[in-house]
Amino acid sequence: MVDTILYICATFSLVVTFIATLRLLWTKGETPNRIGIPAAWVAVGCMGLGLLVNGLQLGSFPAATLKDSLLLLSFFLIATNAVVIAILRFDLLAAILTPCIILLNIMSLSFDRLVKAPSAESYLQSAFAVLHIPFFLLSYALFILAAGIGILYIALDYQMKNKSYLRLFNRFPPLMRMDHYTHRCITFGFVFLTVGIVTGWLFAQQVRTMFSYMDAKVLSSVVLWLYYIVYLHLRMRIGWIGKRTGYVAITGCVLIVIAYVSGNFLGVSNIHGYQ
Amino acid sequence: MLLSVLGLSHKTAPVEIREKFAISDRALAEALRGLVQRYGVDEAVVLSTCNRVEIYTVQRQVASGTRGDVCDFFGELSGLERGLYNDYLYRFVGDQAVRHVFRVASSVDSMIVGEPQILGQVKEAFHKAMDCGTTGLIFNTLFSRALAVGKKVRTETSIGRSAVSVPYAAVELARKIFGTLGGKNAVVVGSGDMSETTAKHLKHAGVENLFVVNRTHERAVAMASQLGGIPVEFNSELEFLVRSDIMISSTSSPHFLIRKSALESIMQKRRNRLLFLIDIAVPRDIDPEVNAIENVYLYNIDDLEHIVEKNVQERRSELERVELIIDGEVTKFLHWIASRDIVPTVRAFRAYLDDIRRLEIERSVKNSHGFTHEQLLQIEYFSRALINKISHLPTAKMKQHASTGKGFSYCELLRELFELKTDDTRPSRDTNETSTDPPVSPSMNDAPKR
Numbered sequence: 083m084v085d086t087i088l089y090i091c092a093t094f095s096l097v098v099t100f101i102a103t104l105r106l107l108w109t110k111g112e113t114p115n116r117i118g119i120p121a122a123w124v125a126v127g128c129m130g131l132g133l134l135v136n137g138l139q140l141g142s143f144p145a146a147t148l149k150d151s152l153l154l155l156s157f158f159l160i161a162t163n164a165v166v167i168a169i170l171r172f173d174l175l176a177a178i179l180t181p182c183i184i185l186l187n188i189m190s191l192s193f194d195r196l197v198k199a200p201s202a203e204s205y206l207q208s209a210f211a212v213l214h215i216p217f218f219l220l221s222y223a224l225f226i227l228a229a230g231i232g233i234l235y236i237a238l239d240y241q242m243k244n245k246s247y248l249r250l251f252n253r254f255p256p257l258m259r260m261d262h263y264t265h266r267c268i269t270f271g272f273v274f275l276t277v278g279i280v281t282g283w284l285f286a287q288q289v290r291t292m293f294s295y296m297d298a299k300v301l302s303s304v305v306l307w308l309y310y311i312v313y314l315h316l317r318m319r320i321g322w323i324g325k326r327t328g329y330v331a332i333t334g335c336v337l338i339v340i341a342y343v344s345g346n347f348l349g350v351s352n353i354h355g356y357q
Numbered sequence: 358m359l360l361s362v363l364g365l366s367h368k369t370a371p372v373e374i375r376e377k378f379a380i381s382d383r384a385l386a387e388a389l390r391g392l393v394q395r396y397g398v399d400e401a402v403v404l405s406t407c408n409r410v411e412i413y414t415v416q417r418q419v420a421s422g423t424r425g426d427v428c429d430f431f432g433e434l435s436g437l438e439r440g441l442y443n444d445y446l447y448r449f450v451g452d453q454a455v456r457h458v459f460r461v462a463s464s465v466d467s468m469i470v471g472e473p474q475i476l477g478q479v480k481e482a483f484h485k486a487m488d489c490g491t492t493g494l495i496f497n498t499l500f501s502r503a504l505a506v507g508k509k510v511r512t513e514t515s516i517g518r519s520a521v522s523v524p525y526a527a528v529e530l531a532r533k534i535f536g537t538l539g540g541k542n543a544v545v546v547g548s549g550d551m552s553e554t555t556a557k558h559l560k561h562a563g564v565e566n567l568f569v570v571n572r573t574h575e576r577a578v579a580m581a582s583q584l585g586g587i588p589v590e591f592n593s594e595l596e597f598l599v600r601s602d603i604m605i606s607s608t609s610s611p612h613f614l615i616r617k618s619a620l621e622s623i624m625q626k627r628r629n630r631l632l633f634l635i636d637i638a639v640p641r642d643i644d645p646e647v648n649a650i651e652n653v654y655l656y657n658i659d660d661l662e663h664i665v666e667k668n669v670q671e672r673r674s675e676l677e678r679v680e681l682i683i684d685g686e687v688t689k690f691l692h693w694i695a696s697r698d699i700v701p702t703v704r705a706f707r708a709y710l711d712d713i714r715r716l717e718i719e720r721s722v723k724n725s726h727g728f729t730h731e732q733l734l735q736i737e738y739f740s741r742a743l744i745n746k747i748s749h750l751p752t753a754k755m756k757q758h759a760s761t762g763k764g765f766s767y768c769e770l771l772r773e774l775f776e777l778k779t780d781d782t783r784p785s786r787d788t789n790e791t792s793t794d795p796p797v798s799p800s801m802n803d804a805p806k807r
Contacts (some may be wrong), residue, residue: 113512242533243648245660247667252518256536258631321628324652 085139086191088132089153092160093187095125099163100180103173107253115167118176122164129157143212148346152190154215158223159183166227170263174253175230210285217278218303222338224271225310228264229335232328235260239325257324264327265317268334272310279303299345306337358698358769360495362449362457363427364404364411367468370445377435378442380405382485388434389489396426400496402486404461406478408468410434413458415495455690458499459683462507464517471517471672476507499690506686513682516675519668523661524555526668527635528562530661531603534633534654537563544568544589544601547608548580551637551658555605556584570597572608595619599626605635606642614642620650637661699755702768705777706751710744 102118133154136144144150160183167176238254241247254260282300313330316322322330365375380388385403392401392414400415412427428446432439449457460466462479483500486492492500511517520526528538535541543564545556548571560567567586571577577588589597595615598604608614615634624632634655636643641657648655718736722728728736755767771777 109513238533242530242654245656245663252515254533256532257534259536261631321630323629324631326651 085132085136088128088135089187089191092125092128092132093184093191095121095128096160096163096180096184096187099125099167100177100184103167103177103180106173107177107250115171115173115176118173119164119168122160122167122176125160126157126164129153129160133157143215145215147193149190149193151215151219151346152186152193155219155222156183156186156190158216158220159186159226162223162227166230170255172231172234172255172263174250174255175234178233179227179230208285208288210281210288214278214281214285217274217281221271221274221278222342224267224274225331225334225338228267228271228331231260231264231267232331235264235328236325236332239328261323261327264331265323268310268313268327268331272307272314275303275307275310279307297345299341302337302341302344306334306341309334309337358495359416360414360451360454360499360694361416361427362411362413362454363431363446364409365431365442365445365447366409366411366466368466369447370442374442374445375408375410377437378405378410378431379407380410380434385485386489388430389486389491391433392427392430393491396430398427400486400493401491402482402496402500404479404482406475409461409466411461413454413496415493452687452691455499456683456687458503459506459686462503463510463679463683464507465510465676465679465683469521470676471521473511473517476504476511479507480504495694498693502686502690506683509686510679510682514675514678516672516679519664519671521665521669521672523551523637523658523665524558526661526664527555527605527656528558530635530654530656530664531559531633532562534631535602538603539563540565541602542566542568542600543603543605544570544597545580545584545586546570546591546597546604546606546614546642547610547638548576549607549637552605552607553580553584555635555637556586559603559605560585564603566600568597568601595623598623598632602631603633603635605637607636607638608642609638610642611640613644615647616644617646617650620647620653624650624653635661695758698768702771702777703748703752703755706771706775707744707748709775709777710748714740714744 098121099118102115102121106113106115106118133144136150136153140146145154159179163176163179163183166172166179234254235257237248238251238257238260241251241254242257282303313322313327313334317327365378367375380403385405388403389401392398392403392412396414397416398414399417400413402413404411404413410431412430414427428439428443431437431442431446435442457466458479462476464471464473464475467475479500483492483496483504486496520529531538531541538559541564543556543559543566545552545567556567556569567581567584568589569577569581569584569586570589570591571580572591574588574590577590580586581588591597598615598620606614629652631652632654634643634647634653636655636657639658643655643657645655645657647653718740721736722733751767751771755771758767
């Protein structure tokens, strides 16, 4: 009950963040997001506390149900969103991300019956599982953030190439800065994804009987890993910067959705599925 | 008390007239002291810029012919006969003067609406007057507020956000592409006023290296020394573009200097780093097709002028919001002035009436010898009610006019009629006085401290 109240508080704070950010974008001045920034941090606090309470109540890492898993993803997205608003000051990006996270939260809170199969509580005691899940979700959050910045990049690039400017043109961050952060998000996301895959593999050694390498999520994660390593290589070797990075990030986000959906819903017989 | 502004600006006087009244930094202190000593003003600030010369004054004891006096000061400055400049002068008094200071600081009254320099110039004029000891409570508060209003307007509206000149628009676009320009390299190809001004703006904005390319090396060297750049020899392979992030081209070449195929190979050498090309030459130096290359952003003179035009319109559309902010701030300031003037005056007026009441009661009691305690209470009650009735209407009138310019006049009149002495009726200038009153609004905290 307490955790649900905290999740609702987090969602409400996100709504406040969204309204404050929209208001800021609407006004033409340069005032800082005085309401949106504290509200974004309040959302992080409420969500984190909610997960903590949930974990204490369950006595294991809170990822046993689809609801918990989505809320954990939501927590990482809320944290990255707070960084976007408070540190990067990409208000335009926050205005796109925040409603998505609000929808994710509402959706998460409505999934209450699906339970991880089989005997999720027992394997969530494993240290490798406890590392594997957050690292994966954190990498997803960073890849989604990279895609968000990528969309903004492509939109600004279009305006500058065609000399046709949107009303919010001045609110777009500089191209080079966006490229830099897209690349950074992908790089850090890639590192966390790698750690997630390694810890997942180590965990698989422990629970060999419950695990299959033909798991949809394992395969999609390997595809995702290969996809990003090819991008990083091309960036380093032939200078894939700018719009291409944006496209890579957006495509990567689509792959994440495929990985998440396929892993959780197409592999019901194995360790990653829900039923 | 009379708060007034007397001056001339780009709106009323041509440059041939304005230049005659310009006051140098060295002469400013002397001018300020002269105003206080010879023209009987209690506080004075002089704002002298290339677009305006304005004299702000406060006179606590209003004598006749104020305008004439300070008008003569303009004659002193220029050495001109009064008839030659009188028509160029404008004057604002009371709330209009307050509004004018706020409009000037907000850059609404500037030649280029929203230009940022004026706020610094107002600040400097105020600080110089403070240093000379010609500001007091009123101007310390008024100019602190004006600076705060100027900042507020720039923060809460987009009046000063976008560029309104071609070189500055180019710099803004460069910022939109690269963010900070620190560590970036720019190259100027060819010569021309516009390209040189743009290069200077870029240098000022933090560009690290400025390469100057010209077909004639001697000219490149001369221009580089003038701009603080590095002369580079022109080569048809455009090698200078490999190291540069921004290029300003303004040659008199009749054909394209940069073509798509050549730039594509340059972009490979640059490993696709972003490149901003500014073509301000007519006929154009850069093939418009290069804009199709990824990470290359080409702007010609028309593109830049179009941006400037759009920005000018945007600034104008913001004027209404700016005036609303100014209206609110003028009201707040006038309330402060009014309460500052009216409260002590009302208090003194009531004390004056109360003194008369007490004296008359004492005299009556002494003469009659026969009042009972109850009768004395009745007299006390009656006399208090009487003075309350008498003082009610003038007090209410003064409060009613507190936020308008009339508030001062009512106070003056009341003090004059009843010879009232209030705490702040100071016969002479009390310089370097700082406000002990509570700030009018939280933004008062932005007031400069010296």
